[in-house]
Amino acid sequence: MTRRKLSDEEKALWKRVADRTTALKERETFDPNTFAPQPKNSEAKPKPDYLKLNQTFPPKPEPRKTSFDLVPSLPDRLNSASVQMDKKTFGKMKRGKLKPEGRIDLHGMTLDRAHGVLVKFILSAHQSGKRLVLVITGKGKNRDEGGPIPVRHGVLRHQVPQWLSAPPLSAVVMQVSQAHLSHGGGGAYYVYLRRVR
Template identity: 80%
Template structure:
């Protein structure tokens, strides 16, 4: 590659530039060592454990976690674990199906509103006529959950009847509610033992 000669204008411009420049002193020149990366300082080694102390001192045991959720037991479990309000001998006979119900109501196929009204009338009239043990048939219920976003309870009446019996106005008439013996309908029916009317 051959160098080309500067034109008159370029030569004049170069002279102006060189007239204004000042020579650098030797110490002001670029020193690449000043910009070299500095070595990282070494970290201090962690203190070595004293195994004699470790053998005798342990951290305190953490407290066991207390679960904040409360799983509601199933309906048969709740009825089974409910305190017995009536005579134990009579309760045993009732649970084994040895007592014959004095009245019965079948709530199959009713809507919740109709069933609640019918149950209320039946229980209060049974207590008024002096009956002690009645049978409430709810059925076990059909699985109607079509997989939608809101789950549908299996056996709505079966789950609702014990709640109605434990709430006013029926709570004052009912002494004990228990799942019926298999001979009277099993899981699809309830024995309702009534208080004597005063």
């Protein structure tokens, strides 16, 4: 294969390119020896432990246990609440040994109606000097249809403790606790009232 000669046009183009460029200085040119592996000398650094062969590695840390349920369950919240009443009486109440002096059943009521009935019942029970009453809410129906927003299981069961801890009932309620199985278990609450003054 023979090389062809450049035309006058190509020579002129090359001359324009060459005139616009600047030559590199000798020390700026690439030296392949700068990237060549360096010979090992006797003072080489020892390999770190993690690079040695047959080295046993520490066990992998356990993955973090994450929980996305930020609100504890209702029984956990009630059980973790501090005891405001006499501990001996509280123990009897939790074991179902105390008989409630009054009871109200909120089954089948709407939230609006149940709130009004509950407030009236608790205030009248307090005025009549009762100390322990039973509020039956039921466990609720599972109505979650799998939508993007979960539906709470047992709306009344979750709402009643909040109503009891808010005014006007918070002034007369001393303790709220989940009822013993003999009085309804997870679908009922013991409400221990303060003394009338």
